[in-house]
Amino acid sequence: MTASRIAPLALYQEVAERLRERIFSHELPPGTWVDEQALAEQYGISRTPLREALKVLASEGLVTLKPRRGCYVTEISERDLDEVFNIIALLEGECARASVARASDADLARLRDIHATLEAAAAAQDIDRFFEANQAFHHVLQQIADNRWLLQVIEDLRKVIKLSRHHSLFSEGRLEQSLAEHREILEAVLARDPDAAETRMRRHIHSGRAALSRIAEARNRAA
Structure with missing residues (x-):
């Protein structure tokens, strides 16, 4: 049976x-x-x-x-992206805050290693490698936060974002900006500063949305 x-x-x-x-x-x-x-x-x-x-x-x-x-x-609209990014900013900000309290020395070492990959990929202008390391950095923070419900909702929302025809890293200067934002998030986590970790993660997510908006505006002007 x-x-x-x-x-x-x-x-x-x-x-x-x-x-x-x-x-x-x-x-x-x-x-x-x-x-x-x-x-x-x-x-x-x-x-x-x-x-x-x-x-x-x-x-x-x-x-x-x-x-x-x-x-x-599904076709995703600019309003859809605004709403999804707003929610993700809240959820990932909470993950960053929670990770500060829960991160072990081994967790922090892992985050440093991933960030080193981000630095190397940015220096080489390797967008694919940077994207993979970026995903890994966020996922590890979410794992450290140890809240399976947060992780599940974030994963579902990020699937929706993948429906967008563009990726924020293709916006001019976004790769370097994203790297700087990751540095700030890592510094806050290493300093065990939950407020800064949450604020910087939220700002990072909103910056990604702004980059997508710039791409959409440029596409509309070209059309």
Whole structure:
């Protein structure tokens, strides 16, 4: 009985992950109609697990199910970004504050190592490597905060941000600005200053949103 129920569950989860990757890479860009029949044929599956996978992605805000019209990759507006970044700033600020009290010497050493990678990537203007280290820095702070509910909500909201057609690090001067902000956050955590850690993390998140706004404005002027 148990074995017969595992395979379908694993199948729709695998399909959801594959579609999630295609959405994040913008192979399926925002606004795209999801052709269920074509995808089912491509993956060699029935439409049942595909539809279950789409329900999962809909719960994450990555796709939108429209009655009698089908499924579409969610389009995220500037207002959506404003609202999501505001919430993330609050949550990640709380993580930074909590991490100050909970960080062990080993945790601090790990943060220093990640920041060293940020410094090296910035010096080499390696945006991909910087982005990966940036993600790691934030994730480690969230792990140190040791609040699984905060981590879960932040991860869900960051999935929505990935729907944006642009990345803040491509804004002129943003990489250097982001590096300086990370330095300030690390300094606050090392100094065991919860107020400064929270304030600087919130400022860092809002700076990222401002960079995305500059990119959008430049795109609109060009259009």
